[in-house]
Amino acid sequence: MTERFGTIPLDVYTPFSVPGHSDGNVAYLPPARALDLLSRRERGEWGEWHPCPADALLSYCYHLLFHRQPGVLGKDETLLPKTWDDEARFAELMRLCDKAGVARVRTLSDMEALLRREKWFPESETINFVARSNEFVRSRYAVRSSYLPGLAVFIVREAALKYELVGPIETILTAEGFDIKLSEMIPVERRIEIASLFRGGNWASSQDSEPAGVPAHFIVTFDPNPLPMPEQVEIGRAFVDNKRLLLKKKLRKRTAQLADKKRLNALHSSDNSLQALDYVRLLCPDRYDEFEALVLSPSVPGR
Structure with a gap:
């Protein structure tokens, strides 16, 4: 805006990463x-x-x-x-x-x-988003999970509720080896708050057939047999601790088909157990100790 001589240039950003108004993967400020x-x-x-x-x-x-x-x-x-x-x-x-x-x-x-x-x-998840394209942030602040792999939280967005996709998502997760420990709707009055705290506010996608909306439901899962990640992975997957979590793309494709959409980013998931516990702390803090116990290393009995 205002690039003409004699005017003051402005950058315009929005809190929730509207396409064109954000810096890469996340909102410009928390x-x-x-x-x-x-x-x-x-x-x-x-x-x-x-x-x-x-x-x-x-x-x-x-x-x-x-x-x-x-x-x-x-x-x-x-x-x-x-x-x-x-x-x-x-x-x-x-x-x-x-x-x-x-x-x-x-x-x-x-x-x-x-x-x-x-x-x-910023929260560890936001840091890891920025780290994908920022070498300084990656080397100094990137946060790797100190917990055993297995815990995951899947964040289901408003469009998935609109097309009644929570049930099919749970069915797919169970078939893939995840035990569903908790599945709850996020109260309407908390959805904007939750959106601001996760993913650096990045809930927009210019490629979707329709806006998928902010978080509306969450599913806490546990994988008793997590799969090791390959030694060499792209930067965007560097913080994933369970190969089975890579099914996100499969889930998004399948839910888009069920909604009769070409593309619909209906859900997001944590990358590792530490990140999943960050989600739990904000979504269902009364269950934090229970879920943390699932991924504590035997050599680290408590925190």
């Missing part, structure tokens, strides 16, 4: 934090809206760590004017610290600690 940023916005001297000083700093730290790969660092990961591809970025970071009344961040660890303290650091 959706919940983006909505907070909007709710705390302030009006400038010309009547324009902008983030409050604290949010401006946090969103910029997030941008520099997860969208701009840091390059040159000093001793003990000290930030330098040449850390990013444009020295103006370092200067802007220092300016925003001063404006927010925060001690100037001096290292990458300082930036990370600030984001974690203010709950701006």
